[in-house]
Amino acid sequence: QQQVKQSPQxxxxxxGGISIINCAYENTAFxxxxxxxxxxxxxxxxxxAIRPDVSEKKEGRFTISFNKSAKxxxxxxxxxxxxDSATYFCAASNSGSRLTFGEGTQLxxxx
Amino acid sequence: DTAVSQTPKYxxxxxxxxxxxxxxxxxxxxxMYWYKQDSKKFLKIMFSYxxxxxxxxxxxxxxxxPKSPDKAHLNLHINSLELGDSAVYFCASSQxxxxxxxxxxxxxRLTVV
Numbered sequence: 001q002q003q004v005k006q007s008p009q010x011x012x013x014x015x016g017g018i019s020i021i022n023c024a025y026e027n028t029a030f031x032x033x034x035x036x037x038x039x040x041x042x043x044x045x046x047x048x049a050i051r052p053d054v055s056e057k058k059e060g061r062f063t064i065s066f067n068k069s070a071k072x073x074x075x076x077x078x079x080x081x082x083x084d085s086a087t088y089f090c091a092a093s094n095s096g097s098r099l100t101f102g103e104g105t106q107l108x109x110x111x
Numbered sequence: 112d113t114a115v116s117q118t119p120k121y122x123x124x125x126x127x128x129x130x131x132x133x134x135x136x137x138x139x140x141x142x143m144y145w146y147k148q149d150s151k152k153f154l155k156i157m158f159s160y161x162x163x164x165x166x167x168x169x170x171x172x173x174x175x176x177p178k179s180p181d182k183a184h185l186n187l188h189i190n191s192l193e194l195g196d197s198a199v200y201f202c203a204s205s206q207x208x209x210x211x212x213x214x215x216x217x218x219x220r221l222t223v224v
Contacts, residue, residue, distance in 0.1 A: 043201050043215030087152055095209045098167050101154040
């Protein structure tokens with residue numbers, strides 16, 4: 001059972017544009033929502049994470065927006081750069097449980 | 112200083128063979144994991160250990176057997192390898208089991224021919 005659905009599967013953005021990746025979850029017990037970034041040949045690395053007591057978290061050019069009632073959260077990458085080209089995974093967990101990952105989004109930022 | 116290191120990085124082997132992948136973390140974390148990433152890049156947890164004790168065992172064929180000799184090491188042994196086992200296997204660790212950042216190794220690309 002896929003508990004975290006991620007879209008789009010792939011995304012092409014021009015340099016300087018905004019990249020938006022969306023995730024939806026089913027389990028209302030989830031209380032931790034991280035985003036991971038994975039470059040080719042590397043393991044995923046934590047980019048930014050949010051807990052449901054806030055609706056938005058910003059770190060540099062990366063922002064998570066969280067909508068608890070809709071059970072959705074999204075990653076916004078402002079001023080996208082070619083170096084941001086990677087695969088992005090949303091994930092969710094609740095205390096003591098394993099991370100459930102979305103299917104991943106292949107982001108390509110064209111120069 | 113690599114935080115989570117796994118060896119080998121690449122592994123090519125024939126069907127029916129037995130192979131092991133080793134993982135070590137120097138972060139002092141209590142919890143370690145094995146994930147499988149398939150050709151579509153989907154990440155799925157296989158096992159989790161907390162202080163050398165198995166706490167998560169997903170629906171994985173029993174040909175896969177994890178072993179944690181101490182909390183800094185988690186190895187994965189695979190018996191009777193099959194073509195469908197070809198994937199990238201990631202080891203990861205986190206400070207605890209509760210909603211904390213997971214640090215991933217570089218992955219082991221296993222190809223079964």
